[in-house]
Amino acid sequence: MNRTFLARNPSVLIFLAVLALFTIAVTVMSEGFGMGIISTSFVKTLGKTLTLALIAVAMDLVWGYAGILSLGHFAFFGLGGYMIGMWLMYERTRQIVVDSLASSPIPPTDQEVVDAIGTQIFGVVGSSEFPPVWAFADSLTIQLILVVAVPGLLALIFGWLAFRSRVTGVYLSILTQAMTLALSLYLFQNDSGLRGNNGLSGLQNIPHLDHVPQSVLSVWFFWASALALALGYVFAAWIVSGKFGSVIRGIRDNEARVRFLGYSVEGYKLFLFTVTAMIAGIAGALYYPQAGIVNPAEIAPIASIYLAVWVAIGGRGRLYGAVIGAVFVSLVSTYFTGGQAPDINLGFYTISWVDWWTILLGLSFVGVTLFAPKGIGGLFDLWTGRRTPDRHGADLGPDMGSLREKEAEE
Amino acid sequence: MLKRFFLVLLAMLLLATQAFAQSEPGPMQTVLQAHAEVIAESSRRTIGPAIDAVAGSGLPQAQAVLEAWQAKDMWQRQSDGWFFRAEQIDASTYRLIDFDSGDAIGEADKGDLTQLKPNAGVRGLLGTALVQFQLLDPDPARRADALTSLERSANADLLAPLRASIDPEADAALKARKERLERLLTISYDPDEAARIAAIEEMAGDLGVDVRAALNPLVATTLRVYAGEVPGGINVARVLRPGSEALPRDTAYAMLAEAGLAPPRVTEGDVRAALAAHIDAGNVGGVPVAELSDPARRVGAYTALAAGGLVPAYRTEAEISAALDAHRFAQIYAEPSPAVTGAAEAALTRISTKVGLNQALDLGLDALSLGSIYFLAAIGLAITFGVMGVINMAHGEFIMMGAYTGYVVQQLIPNHTASIAVAIPLAFAVTFAAGVAMERLVIRWLYNRPLETLLATFGISIALQQLFKNIFGTQARPLTSPDWLGGAWVLNDVVSISYIRIAIFVLAMLFLALFLFIMKRTRLGLETRAVTQNPGMAGAMGINPGRVNMLTFGLGSGIAGIAGVAIGLFAKVTSELGQDYIVQSFMTVVVGGVGNIWGTLLGAGLIGGLQKGIEWLNPSNTLAAQTYMIIFIIVFIQFRPRGIIALKGRAAGD
Amino acid sequence: MSALLEVSGVSVTFDGFRAINNLSFEIGPAELRAIIGPNGAGKTTFMDIVTGKTKPDEGRILWGELGRSLLKMNEAQIAREGIGRKFQKPTVFEDQSVQENLLMALKKDRGPFRVLFWKPAGEDLDRVADLAEEIGLAEELTRKSGELSHGQKQWLEIGMLLAQEPRLLLVDEPAAGMTPAEREHTTEILVEAARTRAVVVVEHDMEFIRRLDCRVTVLHEGSVLAEGSLDHVTADQQVIDVYLGR
Structure with a gap:
């Protein structure tokens, strides 16, 4: 029991090694640093995929380990993107404005510069004033803090309200979905202060790095994403490996029992919900500069449900399962919906993957839920010989919502 | 043989009637001929008596004349100056129809005819004159059409014909519509103040959009500025104090400047333009250009320029206050009668509660x-x-x-x-x-x-x-x-x-x-x-x-x-x-x-x-x-x- | 002897049905007590009220020497005060090893942050090993608890309760579904535990209660019908009428 953390979790080492190899391979093959086998846009896709894997790890913590099926983590992801996007857009616009005003005979005052930035950014929603939420947009440090603080705070408030009133199981899922819907509808408004459905755009242009070509930038972001994923993975593995992990898995399997052991279940859930929201915020802050644009559609409840789909397909309750699910499903989706996949001609009908991929994904998801609850990660069990305890027919465990424990007992 | 004889007889008879008609103008033709000059001139200023004469002739054919006139179907025969309705047969031939008899009296070459082309103003007057006929039209559908067009575009002149048409109205629904419209037109156009107020009070409990549409223009105001006190004899809605919520100081002063009652304020843009115009060897008013990104330095530079008389000086707060104090800002009703506006305001309040x-x-x-x-x-x-x-x-x-x-x-x-x-x-x-x-x-x-x-x-x-x-x-x-x-x-x-x-x-x-x-x-x-x-x-x-x-x-x-x-x-x-x-x-x-x-x-x-x-x-x-x-x-x-x-x-x- | 737990005048109603009716109950700091009663007598509801799962409509529940009210506390706080509960059906965390189960129950700081940075010291592992010895699971420490037999799970849960070091132990039908030998062992564990703490056992099995050899409280229709030694209550005509006679 007292062996070192890594010794107890060989899968972490394997994962880190695979991630490192992958990073080196992509770097070598990239346009910016190597042979140019992989296009810049594909490097970006891979970088984005790594950040998706990071939020999937967060989702796995909160769902696979603690049993909270949150349908709101993509809202935190989007918020993280918005927070970094505000600085990127402000600073980038400031550069442009300062450059254009430099040619005028009288040097501009600070206020004139700010006004011009406001006109540039908010002209699209018919305004030129900076809303209060942009108060710190000029400071990278503060916006970076907000990347974790805003999702964390929202998760803290929402989680406190929800867990305090002992909303569990599917009710909690629906409630988180409602929260996500509320947030995205709010952001869709033009007077939300975040440019309504236009969202924040041009995020791929990093201020003060104009001289760096996108091919190089994309690799930098890829590295950052890989680093964040590595740190997030190790952090998550550390959380679940100790007694904390025991407690949250206990909460997942039998919330009431944990409570009668003297653990404040609400506190644990709130802690985990908030921490994973922060991780999601970081993942979003890395994703959107690679995507270039963040808008309220990204926050819609459907995105968070897809997140659950990734984790379920990859395999809940094991961190590498979440990563595999996110990487596999998002890359395959990109392949099929991007139009690269060849259409299948049946003679009487041509199956176009762009149209039929979602149907296939939906149905395969039903199939995974029914026939392979352990997901792709379950395949590793065949290899390692890990097996689940024989429960003598009592179907408790991660598959159960805590709501139904009582019924299962009876 | 006998048949041919009858035909000849018929033709002669027709010719005779025609000749008779030509020689003896009918009653409408007489009226038209009495005003032939103004009709031909067709000017909005002078046409009034002619239209009135036709409309007031009491002849059944007056409506047809006005309609033909309005539709540019009335032509004047150059040979004798008579007026006819004309229908085109081919490019240059027209069939002439007499107003009095309603019969075709023959064909004429286009060159012998002059078309009367009333302009929009005259056509409007014709339309007004026509309304009284349409309102009394035997066809209820046409009466309803006339009412609809009245509701859409009413004017003061239509009030009298509308009133005249209420009593003879047989259709109850149309009568109700006419009566309602009469009340609304009374509110807007009746020259008698007491009648207007009575109408306003009568309609005060009505929820119709048309009532509010009739009342709202009465309480419409415009903001005016007056040097010194507001003169008497004006229907003032309220006097506004500059600096209040309804009239911020900046807006008030901008009004003064626009009315030429005070010199305009120097804006940031003015300052920048003025500074840019007076750059002298990298300096403006003794301040290096590079330092002008500092707002305080800008003010200094501009003040220096103003002191040299090169640019208008900043308006000080005291000057602005003095200018504002010297003027009164008031919202003025477009409607001159205070009794009417008062009644309208009260009626609108009641309506809005309801x-x-x-x-x-x-x-x-x-x-x-x-x-x-x-x-x-x-x-x-x-x-x-x-x-x-x-x-x-x-x-x-x-x-x-x-x-x-x-x-x-x-x-x-x-x-x-x-x-x-x-x-x-x-x-x-x-x-x-x-x-x-x-x-x-x-x-x-x-x-x-x-x-x-x-x-x-x-x-x-x-x-x-x-x-x-x-x-x-x-x-x-x-x-x-x-x-x-x-x-x-x-x-x-x-x-x-x-x-x-x-x-x-x-x-x-x-x-x-x-x-x-x-x-x-x-x-x-x-x-x-x-x-x-x-x-x-x-x-x-x-x-x-x-x-x-x-x-x-x-x-x-x-x-x-x-x-x-x-x-x-x-x-x-x-x-x-x-x-x-x-x-x-x-x-x-x-x-x-x-x-x-x-x-x-x-x-x-x-x-x-x-x-x-x-x-x-x-x-x-x-x-x-x-x-x-x-x-x-x-x-x-x-x-x-x-x-x-x-x-x-x-x-x-x- | 001052009481460890004092329940007085407690009533609770579910949709018009009075599950607990003006119930009063007391237990001292080191006492073994058995509660019996027919189905629907309110035994489980009584435990629910003491452990904070159900809030009573009226009455008071005082705890410990200071006489603190338990009514304002939630389940976790009551558990941390030193009241442990064992459910009718064994509920252990089946996906985790016996050792993890016991470590989780070990009396330590329960706050999320302290737990996050907590590492088991050598003495903690020794304590877990001792407990496992006591409940006869020393060989099974690293096995997943879901793989244990029914009786072993019951013991593991009792072991987890002991690891909590509660001052009051509420045990709901511990012997259900056990072999005679396992019952014997369970009796020993409970009697041993009651030397240093209060133990309340809810049980149907008269033979088991006789072996416990302790004071018995009989519940009927939500209130106490009789209290005393097993021989005393079994001689009570009322008890015979409502419970034993059937």
Whole structure:
């Protein structure tokens, strides 16, 4: 029991090694640093995929380990993107404005510069004033803090309200979905202060790095994403490996029992919900500069449900399962919906993957839920010989919502 | 022989009549000839007496003359100056028709005729003159047309003919319209102040938009600035003090500057332009250009320039105050009579109170109808989720399938009433089948695993959505309601509710009754309740839980399909239709209290009422209304975690 | 002897049904007590009320020397005060090893942050090993608890309760479904535990209660019908009428 953390979790080492190899391979093959086998846009896709894997790890913590099926983590992801996007857009616009005003005979005052930035950014929603939420947009440090603080705070408030009133199981899922819907509808408004459905755009242009070509930038972001994923993975593995992990898995399997052991279940859930929201915020802050644009559609409840789909397909309750699910499903989706996949001609009908991929994904998801609850990660069990305890027919465990424990007992 | 003789005789007779007509002008021709000069001149300023003479001639043919004149069909024969209506036969030949007899009197070459081309002003006067005839036209439809055009564009001159036409009016509805219009025109145009005020007071309790349209111009004001005190003899609405909320100082001073009563303020832009214009060897007013990014340095530089007399000086606060103090700002009524404006203000206040009350009623009706839509969308869910405890994320897609069923039926059966009558049972059948299939294939393997059910049904939901997108495309498909559901039940200009919404309300109530009947009075309901409460025991008593679950789920899905037809009648039918309702439907069931249909009803009412209420507070923003509503629900669940109507104790399962 | 737990005048109603009716109950700091009663007598509801799962409509529950009210506390706080509960059906965390189960129950700081940085010291592992010895699971420490037999799970749960070091132990039908030998062992564990703490056992099995050899409280329709030694209550005519006679 007292062996070192890594010794107890060989899968972490394997994962880190695979991630490192992958990073080196992509770097070598990239346009910016190597042979140019992989296009810049594909490097970006891979970088984005790594950040998706990071939020999937967060989702796995909160769902696979603690049993909270949150349908709101993509809202935190989007918020993280918005927070970094505000600085990127402000600073980038400031550069442009300062450059254009430099040619005028009288040097501009600070206020004139700010006004011009406001006109540039908010002209699209018919305004030129900076809303209060942009108060710190000029400071990278503060916006970076907000990347974790805003999702964390929202998760803290929402989680406190929800867990305090002992909303569990599917009710909690629906409630988180409602929260996500509320947030995205709010952001869709033009007077939300975040440019309504236009969202924040041009995020791929990093201020003060104009001289760096996108091919190089994309690799930098890829590295950052890989680093964040590595740190997030190790952090998550550390959380679940100790007694904390025991407690949250206990909460997942039998919330009431944990409570009668003297653990404040609400506190644990709130802690985990908030921490994973922060991780999601970081993942979003890395994703959107690679995507270039963040808008309220990204926050819609459907995105968070897809997140659950990734984790379920990859395999809940094991961190590498979440990563595999996110990487596999998002890359395959990109392949099929991007139009690269060849259409299948049946003679009487041509199956176009762009149209039929979602149907296939939906149905395969039903199939995974029914026939392979352990997901792709379950395949590793065949290899390692890990097996689940024989429960003598009592179907408790991660598959159960805590709501139904009582019924299962009876 | 005899025949030929008669023909000759007839021709001679005709010629004689014609010759007679030509020699002797008819009464209308006489009137026209009396004003021939002004008619030919056709100027708005001078034409008045001519029109009046024709209109006032008392001759039955006056209307025809005015109409022909207005339609540019009146021509003057150059040879004798007579006026005729002319019809074109070919490029250069016209048939002349005499006004008095209405007979064609022959043809003429275009070169011998002059067309009267009244300009827009004259035509307007002709129209006014015509109204009195049209208002008395024997054809009620034409009278109604005339009234409609009067309502749209009235003017002072029409008041008298309108009044004159009221008494002879035989049609009661038209008479009422005329009387109402007369009151409104009196308000706007009667020269007699007392009559106007009386009319205003008479209409003060009326909710019609037309009344407000007549009153509003009376209380319209313009903001004026006066040097010194406001002169007397002006109908002043109110005097505004600069610096008050209605008139900020900056606006007030800008008004002064615009009226030339004070020198304009020096703006930032002026300063920058002035500084740029006076750069001298890298310096402006002794300040290096590079330092001008500092606002204080800018002021210094500009002040230096002003001191040198190169630019106008800054206006100091004291100067601005003095200028503002020296002037009065007042809102002036366009209407000169204070008695009239006073009466109009009072009448509008009364009306707006009444409008407010009626709007509240209207809002209530809106909320009721939105609530019944939510109820309709949620009632299927109340069965599958509320009673059976199955989370079906594809519920919204069942609604969508019902709507598309309605659309397809309408493509096959063109009659809207018949197609709806076919679509409702068919939609039930389609979604019932889909529900049963889903229950058999997926859900029954996942009982007691609600989170998995949620995810699996979500998979079905996205697959179904995409499938329908592939079949029907992304654009919205129309589902047209039968004509008898087309209109609206209009109580007055403020309160109205469309029949379709009433129908949905009725449908919702029917479903409620159906639900209660099935659950409380039928074998299926009894078995369903037994199976959901204790499947093992129910099975032991000879109930087949699998069959009951299947049928109950099918029933809930089938009702969703019918709801889909109803929702499709007023919303666009797209593959995303269901998505718009799924979260609200779950909220309705959860807020109401799971497992209780009355709770669902209350939940739907609460959510509908709340959403309308918030929209009313912030009418421009439906998105925000939804946001606040969801936040409210999240907070609401804090206080009543089990919904409005909560099951207590052991039955609640905790 | 001052009472460790004092329940007085407690009533609770579910939808008009009075599950507990003006119940009063007391237990000292080191006492073994058995509660018996017919089905629906309110035994489980009584435990629910003491452990905070159900809030009573009226009455008071005082705890410990200071006489603190338990009514304002939630389940976790009451558990941390030193009241442990064992459910009718063994509820152990089946996906985790016996050792993890016991470590989780070990009396330590329960706050999320302290738990996050907590590492088991050598003495903690020794304590877990001792407990496992006591409940006869020393060989099974690294096995997943889901793989244990029914009786072993019951013991593991009792072991977890002991690891909590509660001052009051509420045990609901511990012997249900056990073999005679396992019952014997369970009796020993409970009697041993009651030397240093209060133990309340809810049980149907008269033979088991006789072996416990302790004071017995009989519940009927939500209130106390009789209290005293097993021989005393079994001689009580009322008790015979409502319970034993049937």
